[in-house]
Structure formats: structure tokens, C-alpha cells
Amino acid sequence: MLEELVTVSTVVNGKHYRRVVEPRLLLSDFIRHDLGLTGTHVGCEHGVCGACTILVDEKPVRACLMFTPQADGHAIETVEGLAEENGELHPLQEAFRDKHGLQCGFCTPGILMTMKAFIAQHPKATEGEIREALSGNLCRCTGYQNIVEAVRLAVSRIGGSS
Amino acid sequence: MTAATNRYFGSPVLRNEDAPLLTGAAMFVDDIDFSDMLHVAFLRSPHAHARIEKIDTTATHDRDGVVAVFTADDLGAFWAPSPLVVPPPPIEDLVFNQRTQTPLARDVVRYVGEPVALVVAENRYLAEDALDRIVVDYDPLPVAAELEPSAQVDAPMVHDVRGNVAAEVRQVKGDYNLAKNNADVVIARRFLYEHGLAQPIETRGIVARWDTKAEHLSVWAATQTPTSLHGGLAQLMGLGSHQIRVVAPFVGGGFGSKLLMYYPEELMVPWAARQLGSSLKWIEDRSEHFVATSQERGQIHDAEIAVSQDGKILGLKDVFLHDNGAYNPYGLTVPINSQCAVLGPYVVPAYDSSFKAIFTNKPIVAPFRGAGRQHGVFVIERLLDIAARQLGIDRVEIRRRNLIPSDAFPYKNGIMFQDFTELQYDSGNYLPILERTLEIIGYESFVRDEQPILRAEGKCVGIGVVCYVEGTGIGPYEGAKVQVDPSGRVHVATGIGTQGQSHFTSFAQIAADLLGVAVDEVDVTTGDTDQFGWGAGTFASRGAVVAGNAVHEACSAVREKILNLAAEHFECSSQQLSIENGEVQTLDKPDQSITIGELAVLANPMRGAVKPGTEPGLQATRYFGPEAGTTASGAHAMIVEVDRETMMVKILKYVVVHDCGTPINPMVVEGQIHGGVAQGIGNAFYEKVMYDDAGQIMNATLADYLIPTSMDVPVIELDHIETPSTMNPLGIKGVGEAGAIPVAPAFAQAVEDALGIAEGGSEILEIPLSPNRLWELAEGGTQ
Numbered sequence: 037m038l039e040e041l042v043t044v045s046t047v048v049n050g051k052h053y054r055r056v057v058e059p060r061l062l063l064s065d066f067i068r069h070d071l072g073l074t075g076t077h078v079g080c081e082h083g084v085c086g087a088c089t090i091l092v093d094e095k096p097v098r099a100c101l102m103f104t105p106q107a108d109g110h111a112i113e114t115v116e117g118l119a120e121e122n123g124e125l126h127p128l129q130e131a132f133r134d135k136h137g138l139q140c141g142f143c144t145p146g147i148l149m150t151m152k153a154f155i156a157q158h159p160k161a162t163e164g165e166i167r168e169a170l171s172g173n174l175c176r177c178t179g180y181q182n183i184v185e186a187v188r189l190a191v192s193r194i195g196g197s198s
Numbered sequence: 199m200t201a202a203t204n205r206y207f208g209s210p211v212l213r214n215e216d217a218p219l220l221t222g223a224a225m226f227v228d229d230i231d232f233s234d235m236l237h238v239a240f241l242r243s244p245h246a247h248a249r250i251e252k253i254d255t256t257a258t259h260d261r262d263g264v265v266a267v268f269t270a271d272d273l274g275a276f277w278a279p280s281p282l283v284v285p286p287p288p289i290e291d292l293v294f295n296q297r298t299q300t301p302l303a304r305d306v307v308r309y310v311g312e313p314v315a316l317v318v319a320e321n322r323y324l325a326e327d328a329l330d331r332i333v334v335d336y337d338p339l340p341v342a343a344e345l346e347p348s349a350q351v352d353a354p355m356v357h358d359v360r361g362n363v364a365a366e367v368r369q370v371k372g373d374y375n376l377a378k379n380n381a382d383v384v385i386a387r388r389f390l391y392e393h394g395l396a397q398p399i400e401t402r403g404i405v406a407r408w409d410t411k412a413e414h415l416s417v418w419a420a421t422q423t424p425t426s427l428h429g430g431l432a433q434l435m436g437l438g439s440h441q442i443r444v445v446a447p448f449v450g451g452g453f454g455s456k457l458l459m460y461y462p463e464e465l466m467v468p469w470a471a472r473q474l475g476s477s478l479k480w481i482e483d484r485s486e487h488f489v490a491t492s493q494e495r496g497q498i499h500d501a502e503i504a505v506s507q508d509g510k511i512l513g514l515k516d517v518f519l520h521d522n523g524a525y526n527p528y529g530l531t532v533p534i535n536s537q538c539a540v541l542g543p544y545v546v547p548a549y550d551s552s553f554k555a556i557f558t559n560k561p562i563v564a565p566f567r568g569a570g571r572q573h574g575v576f577v578i579e580r581l582l583d584i585a586a587r588q589l590g591i592d593r594v595e596i597r598r599r600n601l602i603p604s605d606a607f608p609y610k611n612g613i614m615f616q617d618f619t620e621l622q623y624d625s626g627n628y629l630p631i632l633e634r635t636l637e638i639i640g641y642e643s644f645v646r647d648e649q650p651i652l653r654a655e656g657k658c659v660g661i662g663v664v665c666y667v668e669g670t671g672i673g674p675y676e677g678a679k680v681q682v683d684p685s686g687r688v689h690v691a692t693g694i695g696t697q698g699q700s701h702f703t704s705f706a707q708i709a710a711d712l713l714g715v716a717v718d719e720v721d722v723t724t725g726d727t728d729q730f731g732w733g734a735g736t737f738a739s740r741g742a743v744v745a746g747n748a749v750h751e752a753c754s755a756v757r758e759k760i761l762n763l764a765a766e767h768f769e770c771s772s773q774q775l776s777i778e779n780g781e782v783q784t785l786d787k788p789d790q791s792i793t794i795g796e797l798a799v800l801a802n803p804m805r806g807a808v809k810p811g812t813e814p815g816l817q818a819t820r821y822f823g824p825e826a827g828t829t830a831s832g833a834h835a836m837i838v839e840v841d842r843e844t845m846m847v848k849i850l851k852y853v854v855v856h857d858c859g860t861p862i863n864p865m866v867v868e869g870q871i872h873g874g875v876a877q878g879i880g881n882a883f884y885e886k887v888m889y890d891d892a893g894q895i896m897n898a899t900l901a902d903y904l905i906p907t908s909m910d911v912p913v914i915e916l917d918h919i920e921t922p923s924t925m926n927p928l929g930i931k932g933v934g935e936a937g938a939i940p941v942a943p944a945f946a947q948a949v950e951d952a953l954g955i956a957e958g959g960s961e962i963l964e965i966p967l968s969p970n971r972l973w974e975l976a977e978g979g980t981q
Binding site: 058060061068069072073074075076077078079080081082084085087114115116118119125129132133134136138139140141142143144145148166167168170171172173174175176177178179180181182183184 | 212213215216217219220221222223224225226228229231323396397398399400401448449450451453481483484485697698699700865866868869870872873874875876877899900901905907908909911913914937
């Protein structure tokens, strides 16, 4: 038997949503398929690859490891919320482009969100700290070298201006 | 006319495709949605080998949200073994037992994960719920799991072939026995090499939409080969090619796993969409990916090398077994590559190589980046290391003495390659590559000075240096259609798919130079059969080489049209014209110009008459088919430190010097190599698929099957040597697989060195390694 439906209120990228969902609905599926924010990608659905990483109350979270009702009352940020409304890229996005930090781009949204929270906490991060912070996100294309370079560049640009 | 200038070709141009990928706007297959979309889940066999006695689906019928359930019995004439994707090459006395898969298993299942039924429901959750209500009565059969026992004549039979022989191939050049008789030293070893799973971060997936009124099928698939899938679906579904459109949207990595395999899912989802007159989606989950997608796996090589006292190779002999998995849709690509790769960049006067491909009750083995080359490169590089040690020659020196000299090209190897042509290396400079590698890693000073000091400090450090070649850019052909639009933008369409190789940029660079526009004024479409329907696909490091040259030819033709039309317009000779910044200018009157967009309008008159034979528009379609592939080459070197207590290996320095001919975009080339090396490191030390005796995969999660992380992959120092290909006008060689191919033998050599092989340590004759396995080897013996 299907469980009772529940109502979920959440703010995603500054926009308020109120939806009725099955309690078992994964947050990753809710964001992608109910809200149509398909920039958050699903890679493993067991919490290892990090592709679905989003920010919940500014902390990085794997959306595949949360049920949608758990997001009730929380603020979510996805990759769609990174760039300015006028299309201007976030410094992290710029740095990934400048340093060829992505190839197929599938893992990239999760990495961007993880790094956004990381840089906020570590505005002067070293390469070693960056590598450690990246180690929860799998990338199969780049060998990480240019991702690390991109984050270093973003750190210098963001950190330098703060 | 004036020649085009290379403003972009050869430059590290930033990518056109990055903005949509960085903002989440790029469309991957799971991003596609239709209001009538239904969702598919597959019921898969829990047994590696079993007879299906009965399938009962009645308990699914009353489930809310379930739309349909299909088993093999529902398929009618669609139920048949799928076509062979790659036939075996025409080698004398070759044995090939074709056994391809059916869209759903009917009588027998032959690997864990083989689909036996599918459910269509309103969402994926409901579809998966319904799977639990299907009852299948299996009668388990004996399992052929491990490679060598499966090759015995009395082994359980996966199909109806005794000894599970999928193929037998022997290729010979020269007289190995004579070489052996003349040799001062003959070294024989058994090598075990396993290569694992591609594991793109996006799994496979397919969306199919049948439009009943238009009688038209649209398919979006995470595939490397949209044109081949298009052709295959038309044939198998009895549709005209005009009735199908296949699109490979943005694809999240492939590495071989998304080649056309006639995977059951890529046949069943379109078929069911047509049955139901609806839109269907199936996205593989990661657990499925471990059992439902092609893999590479193990080979066992009994190999020997005959050498003279001065370290010259006189001959090689290799007899190997290849684990083929349960079916062989992809023919012999992987083991033939292994067979050819054993020759490496070396002069090998005599070679006697034979292999048997063996059916086992495990998923299909098909190319994964490197596609069998790793196995072969490991064999030759390890044999050279052992020979050097036995002869008292430095391991780098033995390579120097055997590399094919730069004046020996084109170099014929006397055996057949996977593309059905003789294995021939078109051009190369192997010794300079090796010397440059040694220089960057500091081989001499490390061995002479640093290593003894570090060892005296108790550090367990070692160095490894290996060479490789890679056959790339094979045919048959690719094509491109290039058009200038009235807006002045250029559109390039080609049939290959893209999974991160930067084609949207590299092809735009070629077009931008020839047509005098900026790179971001070129829109590239890859993998949409409505835009361009011909070609073979993206694999075997061939996209940039074959499609790149087709783009070049089509753009050259459009350039000529532009200049001829402008010459007519200005009433001058086309020799006096140049194209820059989207405008054609006359050399003598710089203020007189016309944009290529305006010319595109002139090229498409709506009234009046044109000359007979006129083709409208500034458009051209051209094809490029090389006579044979082109051979890239390189050397890898690494310095490692092994922790004697934990046997963890840390890579302290990694150097790659490679030659991919003329690079289109060095930034992209370097990225390809970085990623390849990372996968090679995974293969060498982290990634091992574990099967038990019953053919059950034991580590089917990303927490158990370890892909290298940012903590495991070192900074890779790169240098390029450019020896243009002689097989295509742009001089390009492929680079997609190069990084991945020679990592494991370099790793083994370095670790062996660190653990003190010279002082009687164990030889490393197998891959993948792990801390546990290194511990066992260090404790005693190689087996």
C-alpha cells in the first residue's frame, strides 16, 4: 500500500515551493523531476559519487540520501542558483571554464556546490585542503588536476576580493 | 584564393560547451520530460546461469500505476539474437562462434543481471515495486565463472560450445622457434591482467517516444554511437530510416561502455514505446550498471621473449586466454588489440601469438578505454624489465636498443589490426620521446643519487619507465555537413557522439579558421541523426581524427563557395579575396566587404534563374575515410613511495611525454591524458571487480569498487612531441585512450623497484594490485 502523502514546503534558489509528495520520494528526484531543476545530476543513488550534491541551509548534502519531506522548512541551493540572473557566471564557474575543469560535465554541478560551501569556510584553502575537500566527489574524466587548478583560481579570485 | 590562417587550430581555446554544462542548462538524457512519459524498470536474473521454467506476471496486473509488463513471450518476431556489431577480422583459420544476446532472456539466463522482463509504470518507483511481484521459476545450472576453468573441455557450457570457445585466433610473423634457438636468453612468465568497469558518472539511459499519427520514433540515448543505433533500430523494428531520429544529447562520459552493443534496454525501450504509443524512459541505476553494462575483464598470458646477450628482441611468443563474458556482440576487438599491443613500439622480428576467447557466465566484455591494449602493453613491458634484469642491462637501456628507429616509418608489423588492415605505424619518434621523459623525471639522478639517499633514510621509493604505442583514428569513415546561415553563424553537424571530448570546440576551431569567424560563432551538432545521419561513432580515439578531417574538408568546400560567390559579387578574382571577422574583403579595396551571412542569402535566391548545376546555400557535406589508422605513441614514468607497513603506494611524480601528431587544442589534449592516467591508476591499484564461484559480483557499489579520488591521482607533468600523422591532411593522431594504456606496467615496475626487486623481492606479474595483494607478494611468492 502506498503511504500517506505529505506536504513539503521548501525554498529552492530563493523561490518558494509547496508540493504534496510520497514520503519515499528522494530529494534528488523531487528537485529534478518535480521542480524541473535538472542541473542536479544523479550518479549513484548511494551517496558515494557526489554528483547530486546541493546546499541545504548552505551546507553540502547528497540529495540522493535525503527524502523530500526532510527538506521541509529548509533552504536549498542548486547549480541553477549559482550564476547571476543576467547570466553572469559565478567565479567558481568562470574558473572551471578558464582551467578546463570539466569534460563531460556530469559531475560538475555537484563539485561546484561542494566547492562553493568549502570556499566559504576556507577562503585561503591550500592545494592539499582543496584535494581533501574534493575527495568526496568522483570525476571520471579529468583526473582532478584541472579541477584542483580551477578551485585554486576561484579561491584566489573569491578570497582575494574578500 | 588566399589560404586560411591558423588562428585557432593548435591553440588552447576555451570551450564552447562549458557555459551550459556549468549552469545546469545542458540536456542529458534523464533531463528529458514529456507529459505522457512512462517509466521502465527491468527484472534481472539473480543467477549467473539458470533455465527459466516459468515467469508469472499476474500479480503485477492489479497494481496501481502499472501500465504494461513484457516478457520474451510478448515479443513475437522481435525476439531474436541481435546482430553482430563487429565481425571478426579476416584472419586465416580464425574460429569465431557468434552468440549474441536476445532482447529479453526466454529459456536460459547466462549472467547475473540479464533482463528477463520489463515493467512500464507511471513512475520509476511504481515500476520497481511491480518487479517484486513478478515470480520467475529458475532452475539453476552449473556456472562457468572463472576464466581458466571455464576453458576446460568438461567445463559447464555457457552456450552449446565445448570448452566455451568463443574464438580462436593465431597470428604469426617470422619464425619464433628459430629466434628462440638463436637467443642467448629466453624468459617465460605467466601474466594475469584484469581491466575493470568504465563507470562513467552518468549511467546509461534511453528515452523513446512513438508518435502514432506520424508513425515516427524519436530516441534520446546516452550513447557513443547514435548513427549505428539508428541503423540498428530501423533494421530490427522494420522501420524506414526516415521514421527514426536518434539523438545523443550531452552524454556524461562513455569510455566504451556506451557503444552500440544491442543492449537489451536500447532495444526494448523503443519497442515498448511503439507498442504503447507512448513516451518511455529508462535510466540505469548504479547497481544495474555493475551488472548490465559491458565491462573489460581478465586475460591470462603465457608469454616468452627471446633476446640476445645485448638485449635485442629476437622474438616473442604469447598464448593467452581472454574472458569474453556471456555473449560476443563486439567480436574480437579487445583481444585483437591485446595481441597487437604486445608488439609495442619495438622491433620484433618474430612473433607467434595465439589466443582463445572464452565464454563465461558474466556480463559482456567489450571495449573500455584502451580496449585490451593495457593487457598487451603489460606483457611486453614486464618481459623487457625481466630480460633487462637477467641480462644486467638497465631497464631504460633495453628499451632504447629495441625502439623502432625514426627512419623506419611507415613501419609494417606483419599482422592484422582490429580495423582489418595490416598493423602499420605511420610515423613516430619513439627514442626522443623516451629521452625527454627520462629528462623530465630525472631518471639518471634519481637512480644514481636520490634513491640511495632516500633508501638510507628508510624510505621505500622506486621508479618506473615504460613506452607504448596506440593505434588510433581508424576508419571506416565519418562525415560532416557545414553551412553558413544568414545570421553569419556557421553550423557544423557530424554523426559522431560526444561524451566530454570537447568536439563542440575542437571542430569549431577547424571551421573558424577556414571560414574566418570566431570559435563561438560556430555551432556544432554531434549525434543527432536528423542533422547528420552517417558515420560510425566516437570510440577508438577516432573522433577528432576522422570526423575532424571530415569537418576540415567540408569547411574547405564551403570556403571555396564563399570565395567564388564573393568574386562574382565583386567582379574580381577569388585570388584577391580574404575572409576575416565574418566578412569577405578584397585585398586591394579594404573598405569593400560583404559578410558571409549576406553571401548566404545571395546563395539562396528566391526568384530568377541560376546556372545549371548550382547548389544552393553556402553548404557542403564531405566524408573522410582514412586508408588505415594512425599510430600515436608516448612514454610514462613515475616515482612511487611504498609504505612497508600498510603497503599503500603514493605516487610522488608522474610524467607523460606523448605524440598525438598535430594537436587541435592542446588544453583538450592534456585533459584527455590527465583523465586517462587517472583511469590507469585505478586499473593498476584500486579497481577490481570481484566475482565468486557462482558468478555473483561481490562489490557492486562505488563504496566497494574504488574509483580514484582527488587524493589518489597526482599532478601529471606533460610534454608533447609532434610527429604529424601521414594518414590524414590535418596530421592528427588520436589521444583519447593514450593516458590509460601504459600506467599499470609503469606502476608495477616502480613498486617492484621500491620493494627491492634487485635485492630478491618478488616479481609483479599481475594487475590490479592492492595493498593486500602487495603484502602477499612481499611475504612470499608471486602466486
